[in-house]
Amino acid sequence: xxxxxxxxTICCLLLALVASLPNKDDWxxxxxxxxxxxxxxxxxxxxxxxxxxxxxxxxxxxxxxRIPKNAFISKFKMLIDGQEYDGVxxxxxxxxxxxxxxxxxxxSAGIVSSVGRTLEEFKTSxxxxxxxxxxxxxxxxxxxxxxxxxxxxxxxxxxxxxVKDFKVDVYINERAGINFIEVQGGLSTKDLxxxxxxxxxxxxxxxxxxxxxxxQKTCDACGNDGLNGDLVIVYDVNRDxxxxxxxxxxxxxVHHFAPTGLPRIPKNVVFVIDQSGSMHGRKxxxxxxxxxxxxxxxxxDDYFGLISFDSQIFHWKRELVRATKANxxxxxxxxxxxxxxxxxxxxxxxxxxAQMLNVHTREGSASILILLTDxxxxxxxxNLEKIQSNVKKAIAGKFPLHCLGFGFDVNFEFLEKMALQxxxxxxxxxxxxxxxxxxxxxxxxxxxxxxxxxxMIYIGGTNVTQTNFSQYYNGSEIVVxxxxxxxxxxxxxxxxxxxxxxxxxxxxxxxxxxESSGAVSDSHIQRVWAYLTVKQLLEKELQSSxxxxxxxxxxxxxxxxxxxxxxxxxxxxxxxxLGETTDVLNKPKxxxxxxxxxxxxxxxxxxxxxxxxxxxxxxxPGPPMALPGILFRMPTRGVGAVPHPGFGGSVGAGSAPDPxxxxxxxxxxxxxxANSAKxxxxxxxxxxxxxxxxxxxxxxFFPTFNVPVMITPPQIPLPHRFLxxxxxxxxxxxxxxxxxxxxxxxxxxxxxxxxxLDAVNNGGFRRFxxxxxxxxxxxVHPKEIITRQGHTVEIHSGQDLLTFGSATxxxxxxxxxxTVGDTRLVILIHDEGGEKLLWPVLKQQPSxxxxxxxxxxQPAVYEEVQQTPSAKLKINNQEIDVxxxxxxxxxxxxxxxxSCWLMPAESALQRSLNDFIVTEL
Numbered sequence: 001x002x003x004x005x006x007x008x009t010i011c012c013l014l015l016a017l018v019a020s021l022p023n024k025d026d027w028x029x030x031x032x033x034x035x036x037x038x039x040x041x042x043x044x045x046x047x048x049x050x051x052x053x054x055x056x057x058x059x060x061x062x063x064x065x066r067i068p069k070n071a072f073i074s075k076f077k078m079l080i081d082g083q084e085y086d087g088v089x090x091x092x093x094x095x096x097x098x099x100x101x102x103x104x105x106x107x108s109a110g111i112v113s114s115v116g117r118t119l120e121e122f123k124t125s126x127x128x129x130x131x132x133x134x135x136x137x138x139x140x141x142x143x144x145x146x147x148x149x150x151x152x153x154x155x156x157x158x159x160x161x162x163v164k165d166f167k168v169d170v171y172i173n174e175r176a177g178i179n180f181i182e183v184q185g186g187l188s189t190k191d192l193x194x195x196x197x198x199x200x201x202x203x204x205x206x207x208x209x210x211x212x213x214x215x216q217k218t219c220d221a222c223g224n225d226g227l228n229g230d231l232v233i234v235y236d237v238n239r240d241x242x243x244x245x246x247x248x249x250x251x252x253x254v255h256h257f258a259p260t261g262l263p264r265i266p267k268n269v270v271f272v273i274d275q276s277g278s279m280h281g282r283k284x285x286x287x288x289x290x291x292x293x294x295x296x297x298x299x300x301d302d303y304f305g306l307i308s309f310d311s312q313i314f315h316w317k318r319e320l321v322r323a324t325k326a327n328x329x330x331x332x333x334x335x336x337x338x339x340x341x342x343x344x345x346x347x348x349x350x351x352x353x354a355q356m357l358n359v360h361t362r363e364g365s366a367s368i369l370i371l372l373t374d375x376x377x378x379x380x381x382x383n384l385e386k387i388q389s390n391v392k393k394a395i396a397g398k399f400p401l402h403c404l405g406f407g408f409d410v411n412f413e414f415l416e417k418m419a420l421q422x423x424x425x426x427x428x429x430x431x432x433x434x435x436x437x438x439x440x441x442x443x444x445x446x447x448x449x450x451x452x453x454x455x456m457i458y459i460g461g462t463n464v465t466q467t468n469f470s471q472y473y474n475g476s477e478i479v480v481x482x483x484x485x486x487x488x489x490x491x492x493x494x495x496x497x498x499x500x501x502x503x504x505x506x507x508x509x510x511x512x513x514x515e516s517s518g519a520v521s522d523s524h525i526q527r528v529w530a531y532l533t534v535k536q537l538l539e540k541e542l543q544s545s546x547x548x549x550x551x552x553x554x555x556x557x558x559x560x561x562x563x564x565x566x567x568x569x570x571x572x573x574x575x576x577x578l579g580e581t582t583d584v585l586n587k588p589k590x591x592x593x594x595x596x597x598x599x600x601x602x603x604x605x606x607x608x609x610x611x612x613x614x615x616x617x618x619x620x621p622g623p624p625m626a627l628p629g630i631l632f633r634m635p636t637r638g639v640g641a642v643p644h645p646g647f648g649g650s651v652g653a654g655s656a657p658d659p660x661x662x663x664x665x666x667x668x669x670x671x672x673x674a675n676s677a678k679x680x681x682x683x684x685x686x687x688x689x690x691x692x693x694x695x696x697x698x699x700x701f702f703p704t705f706n707v708p709v710m711i712t713p714p715q716i717p718l719p720h721r722f723l724x725x726x727x728x729x730x731x732x733x734x735x736x737x738x739x740x741x742x743x744x745x746x747x748x749x750x751x752x753x754x755x756x757l758d759a760v761n762n763g764g765f766r767r768f769x770x771x772x773x774x775x776x777x778x779x780v781h782p783k784e785i786i787t788r789q790g791h792t793v794e795i796h797s798g799q800d801l802l803t804f805g806s807a808t809x810x811x812x813x814x815x816x817x818x819t820v821g822d823t824r825l826v827i828l829i830h831d832e833g834g835e836k837l838l839w840p841v842l843k844q845q846p847s848x849x850x851x852x853x854x855x856x857x858q859p860a861v862y863e864e865v866q867q868t869p870s871a872k873l874k875i876n877n878q879e880i881d882v883x884x885x886x887x888x889x890x891x892x893x894x895x896x897x898x899s900c901w902l903m904p905a906e907s908a909l910q911r912s913l914n915d916f917i918v919t920e921l
Contacts, residue, residue: 026054027128030801031135031165031810034155038144038172040247041256041479042528043153045071046139050165053128060127071142072531073566078574079135087572089564091557095571141565143531146258147445149475153233155209157187162216162226164801165810165817168209170233171893176245177238180729181205185232192219194845195824196231200729201889201898207233210817210824210843243507246494251487252525253461255494257507258477262450265501266365268320269298270305270353274373274406276344277310283374283406283431284340290439291335297447298323303365305356306331309349310342311379320360345380346373347387350401354394364502366449366471367399369422372429372439374406376414384414392421400424400470404442407431417542423470448474451498451505456480460492465532472498481529530563538567718761721887723900724908727859734887734900735908742918744853746846749773749806749821753853754921755840764830764837764890769921772820776805779921780816782829782836785809814893822846825855830890839890854916857909862901873901880907 031050036043045067053059067073076087090098128134144151155168172178181200187209188196195211209231211219216226244257271294273287291306298304302323306316316334321327350371357367381387395401401422403415406429416426425446429438451472458464464482472478484492496507537556544552553569560567719736726732744753750773758766770778779786784797787804796802802809810817816827824844830837842855866872871882885902888895905913 027059028052028054029159029161029163032157032159032163032167033165034157034168036153036155036170038153038170038174039524040174040245040254040528041144041146041151041477042524042531043142043144044074044139045142046075046137048135048137049159050133050135051128052133053130056130058127058129067140068142070145070535071140072534072560073138073140073572074564075137075139076572076574077137079137080129080132085574087574089561089566089570089572091561092569092571095573098573141527141531143479143528143535146477147475148441150234150236154185155231156229157231158228159226162213162224164213164808164819166211166216166227167817168207168231170207172205172233172235174203174237175247176240177203178205179236179238181207181233181235183207183231183233186220186229187211187227187231190220191215194822194847195843197841197843199725199889199892201892201896204892204896205235206892207231208826208843210819210826212819212822212824212844214822243494243496247525248484248489248492249525251484252481252529253458253484253492253494254479254481254525254528255456255458256477256479257456257472257496259450259472259507262474262500264299264474265449265452266299266301266303266362267447267449268303268357268360268362268365268367270307270320270356270369272349272353272369272371273306273308273338274344274346274349274371274375275308275310275314275338275340276342276375276378277340278344278375278409279340279406281340283435284338286436287372287406287439288335288338290436290443291338292332293436293440294443295323295328295331295335297443298328300324303360303362304331305353306334307349307353307356308338309345310340311345312342313345313348313352315352318356320356343379344373344375344377346371346377347381347390350387350391351394354391354401357399358394366452368446368449368471369395369399369401369424370404370443370446371401371415372404372406373410373415375409376411384411388414388418388421391418395422397423397470400446402426402442402446404429404439406435413542420539420543445476446471446473450474451500454478454496454498457495457497458482458492459495460485460488461494463529463533465529466536479528479532481525481532483529527563530559531565534559534563534565534567538569718757718759718763720757720761720763722854723887723889723891723898724857724860726861730862732887732898732900733860733862733908734885734902735905736902737905737913737916740918740921742853742916743768743840744823744825744842744851744855746820746823746848746851748848748850749823749846751806751820751823753825753840753855754918755838756921758837760832760835760837763832764839766838767921768827768838768840770807770818770820772805772807774805776807778804778807778809778818780818780827780838782838785811785816819844828890828893830893830895837890841891852915860908871901873903875907876910878907880904 029049029051031048033048034045035048036045038044078085089095144153153170155170157166157168159166172181178200181198183196183198192209192211192215195209195215197206197208197210199206211227216222217224219227219229222228239258239260242259244255244259246253246255271291273291275284279287295304300323303320304323305320308314316331350369353369353371357369360367376382377384377387381390391401399422401419402424403419403426405412405415405426408428408431410428412426412428419426427442429435429442432438449471452470454469454472456464456467456469456478458467458480461482462485465480467480469478498505498507534556537552537559541549541552541556556567557569559565560570564572566572719738721734721736724733724735738757740754740756742752743755744751746752750771752771754769754771755765756767756769758764766781768780770780772778775789777788779788784795785802787794787796787802789805796809796811799811799813802811806820808819814829816829818825818827822844823846824842826841826843828839828841830839840855845851845856861875863874864871865874865879871884872879873882874880880903882901882903885900886897887900889898909916
C-alpha cells in the first residue's frame with residue numbers, strides 16, 4: 001500500500017484591529033485559544049479570545065478572521081460579564097439590520113458576515129462597553145479536502161500582543177487508524193519547538209502548542225506584538241479497503257473513496273498560457289519557470305501541447321506530441337521565449353486547446369485542459385456567458401478544464417463557473433515570490449490520473465451528494481454523503497464503477513469497509529452530509545440561471561439556516577435582548593488577593609450536627625497547632641462542617657477528615673511549649689480528646705472546648721500504571737508505581753513538582769505540590785488551588801489568571817495551566833465515575849539538560865528480541881522479560897486504552913525507583 005500523506009489544512013488568522021483606540025494599552029487580549037477537533041476528516045475549529053476594554057467609554061473593536069475557503073462558520077457567541085449571548089444565523093440583510101439597530105441603542109453587539117464568494121475572509125465587529133470583559137467564541141467547520149495525499153491544518157497565529165494564556169490544541173480521531181503525524185511550520189522551529197507536545201496512539205493523535213510570554217516575544221517571527229506565524233500539522237490515515245471507508249449512523253452515511261495501488265493512466269494535457277501585456281514582469285517570469293518544471297515532470301507515455309495567447313494564438317506545435325526528451329527540450333525553448341504583449345482573447349485560446357484534445361483520441365488515456373490567465377477577455381469574444389457557452393459546447397463533457405487565475409485583477413467567478421461547467425477546478429494563484437511553486441503544486445494535484453468516469457452507486461440511498469466524477473487523481477479523495485432510505489441498513493449497498501486504462505473496474509462493498517457509528521457520531525455524519533450538500537448547491541447556483549437558480553439558492557439558504565452555516569447567503573448576529581443596555585449587566589466582583597488568610601466567619605446550617613452531637617456553631621480559620629507527636633491544624637470551616645483540604649490534612653468536627661499530606665496535617669508551632677493531650681486509641685482511628693490553647697496565637701473569640709479529632713491511619717499505597725511512550729509507533733512501555741512521585745525538578749529555575757497518587761487502583765493523582773524560588777509553594781487540587789508564602793495562605797477556586805511568584809496559573813473547567821519560565825505544565829482533570837482525578841502533561845519541556853523527574857524522561861527505545869515462549873525486549877543491551885498488557889492514557893482527552901509492554905519499573909526507567917520517590921509533597 002502506498003504511503004499517502006494527509007495534511008490537514010485549517011488556515012485561521014485572528015487579528016484585532018483597533019482603529020478607534022488611540023493606544024494598544026487601552027485594550028488587552030488576556031486569553032487566546034484555538035481548539036481544533038478532527039473526526040473522520042471533518043474538522044471543527046473554535047477560536048476563543050477574551051478581551052477587556054480599558055477605556056472610559058464604549059469602543060468598537062474589529063476582528064478579522066481568515067479561515068479556509070471551504071469552511072463554514074457555525075457558531076459565534078459573546079460572553080459579557082458572565083452572561084452568554086448566542087449568535088443566530090439569518091439572511092445576510094436581516095443580520096446587518098439587527099446589528100445596526102443594536103449599536104444605535106448603545107448596546108454591545110457582534111456580527112459575522114462573509115466577504116467574497118470563496119469564503120476567504122470573515123469579519124466580526126463588536127462594541128465593547130467601558131471597562132467590560134468580553135469573550136468571543138467563533139467556531140467553523142470544514143470537510144478536509146485531500147490534496148497531494150495530504151491535508152494541512154495550518155494555524156496562523158497573530159493575536160497582535162503577547163498573551164499570557166495562549167494555547168493551541170488539535171485533536172484527531174480517525175477510525176481507519178493514523179499512519180503518522182508530524183508538526184511543521186514556522187512556529188514549530190528553533191525556540192518554539194519545545195512549546196509543542198505531540199501524542200499518537202493508533203486511531204487518535206493530538207498536538208498542543210503552549211508558548212510562554214517570553215517565547216512569544218523572542219521567536220523569529222515574533223516581537224513586541226507577539227506571535228506571527230504558522231503551525232502546520234501533517235498526518236496520514238491507514239487505507240486497507242479498495243472501496244474506502246463508509247460510516248453509517250442514524251439514517252445518514254458518508255463515504256471516503258481513495259483507492260491505492262492503482263496504475264497511473266497516461267495523460268494528454270494541453271497548457272493554454274496568457275501572455276497578454278498584463279502578465280508583464282514577475283508574473284510572466286514565474287509562469288515560464290513553473291512551465292519548465294512542469295514539462296520536466298511529464299512521463300514519456302504522456303502527450304502534451306503548448307498554446308500561448310494575447311490577441312493572437314501561438315502554437316508550439318499544432319498537434320499533441322509525445323513527451324520524449326527531444327520534444328521536451330523544444331517545448332522548454334518555446335516556454336522561455338514567451339513574451340508579454342497585446343490584448344487577451346481567452347475564447348479563441350481555450351477553443352484551440354479543446355480542439356487539440358478532441359482530435360487526439362487515444363484509448364486508455366486521460367485528457368486534461370489547463371488555462372492560466374490574469375485578467376478578463378479584452379478582444380475577440382468578450383461576453384463572459386458566450387465564452388462559457390462556447391467552451392462547454394467544445395469540450396462536451398469529454399475532459400476537465402482547470403482554470404488558474406493569476407492575481408486579483410482576474411474575474412475569478414468567471415473562471416470558477418467555466419471550470420465547474422466542465423468538471424474541473426478553479427484556483428487563484430497569488431502574486432508572491434512563490435507563485436511558480438503554486439503553479440507547480442496545482443499541476444501535481446492533477447498530474448497522475450488513476451481512474452476516469454467514476455460513478456458512485458448507493459442502492460437504498462437517497463438525497464445523495466455528487467456521484468459522478470470525471471477523473472480521480474493520485475493523492476486526492478472522493479467524498480459522498482447521503483441519507484439511507486427508511487434508515488434500512490440491510491438494503492443499503494454501495495458500489496463504485498470506474499475505468500482504469502480503458503478497463504472497467506467495480507469496487508464492491510466489504511465488511512471491513514463499512515462501519516456503523518454510535519450515537520456520539522450521529523450529528524457528525526449528518527453535518528458532513530449537510531456541509532457537502534450546501535457546498536455543492538452553492539456551486540450549482542453559480543452555474544444555473546433563471547428559475548432553476550432561484551430554487552437552488554432557496555434550498556441552499558434553507559439548509560444553511562437549519563444547520564447554522566454562515567455561507568454567502570447568510571450571516572450570524574449576536575445582540576443583547578431588546579430594552580437592555582450594557583449597564584444592566586454587572587461583571588462579577590473580583591476580589592483582590594488578601595495579604596493575610598482571613599475568610600469570613602462561617603456558620604453551620606441549623607440542625608447540622610457539630611462536635612460529637614454539639615449543634616452547629618461558629619468557626620474561623622485558626623493557626624496550625626502542634627502537640628507532641630501529632631500534627632494538625634484548627635478547622636477552617638464551621639464546627640460540624642466538612643473540613644477544608646489544606647496543605648496538611650484537616651481536622652474534622654463531626655465529619656470525616658481529609659487525609660491531606662499523606663494523612664498528616666501541616667502545622668506551625670507558635671508558642672514556647674505545646675500542651676499535652678489525652679489520646680484515646682481505637683484500631684482504626686485516634687481521637688484527641690482535649691488540648692489547651694493558652695500558648696498559641698488563637699484569637700480570643702475562638703470557641704474553646706474539647707475537640708474530638710479524627711486522624712485517618714496511613715493508607716497502603718496502591719499501584720498506578722504509568723506509560724512510557726516511544727518516539728516511533730512501537731507499543732509503549734508500562735510500569736506500576738505508587739506513593740508520592742518526583743515529577744519534575746528544574747534546578748536552574750528552582751522549580752520542583754511532586755505528585756501524590758490517589759487511593760484508587762490504577763487511578764490518577766489526587767494533588768500536586770509545586771515548589772518555587774523564594775519560599776513560594778502552590779498546591780493543586782481538583783477544585784481549588786492553594787498558595788503559600790511563609791505564613792500567608794490563600795485559597796483560589798475561580799478561573800481568574802493567578803500570578804504567584806515566578807508562576808502563572810490558569811484554571812479552566814477541565815485543566816489547570818501552569819507556566820514557570822520556559823516550563824509549561826498542564827494538569828488535566830478527568831472525571832471517572834463522578835470522581836475527579838488529575839494527571840500532569842508537560843506541554844513545554846525546559847531547554848536545560850539537567851532537568852530530572854518522571855515528566856523529564858526521554859521516549860523509550862527498545863528492540864523486540866523474542867516473542868515465544870515468553871516476550872523479551874532489549875533496552876541498553878539488557879534483555880528484559882515483558883508481558884502484553886494495557887493501560888489508560890490519561891495524557892489525552894478523552895482518555896484511551898493503549899496496548900503496552902508491562903515490565904518492572906526500574907527496568908523501564910533504567911535507574912533506581914528511589915530517584916523518583918519523595919517522602920512528602
